[in-house]
Amino acid sequence: MGTGPLLIAALAVSAAIILIACLKSRHFVKYIFLSALSGLAAFFAVQLLGTVTEISVPATPETLIISCIGGVPGVILILIADVLVQL
Secondary structure (H helix, E strand, C coil): CCHHHHHHHHHHHHHHHHHHHHHHCCCHHHHHHHHHHHHHHHHHHHHHHHHHHCCCCCCCHHHHHHHHHHHHHHHHHHHHHHHHHHC
16 A cells, blocks of 8 residues: 555545634635645654654655645644554
8 A cells, every 4th residue: 555545535634624624714815825834834844853753754746735735734644644654
């Protein structure tokens, strides 16, 4: 089993979480933009801390898209998927 289905599942779950939160908000575009920025910031924080924690997630277009669309929940799901694939 490759990382493809896990990344698609991670994207679907994180996108659903973000969309539900956005629909409850009155500032939809602002919330989406801030979610994308926080997701990218979390992804690059994981990359920077990877030297200390030895957890590395490759910076591929798929992981960056998931980080952008899914925000912080997307980054968490990427980390979980990466750990599950390494087992």
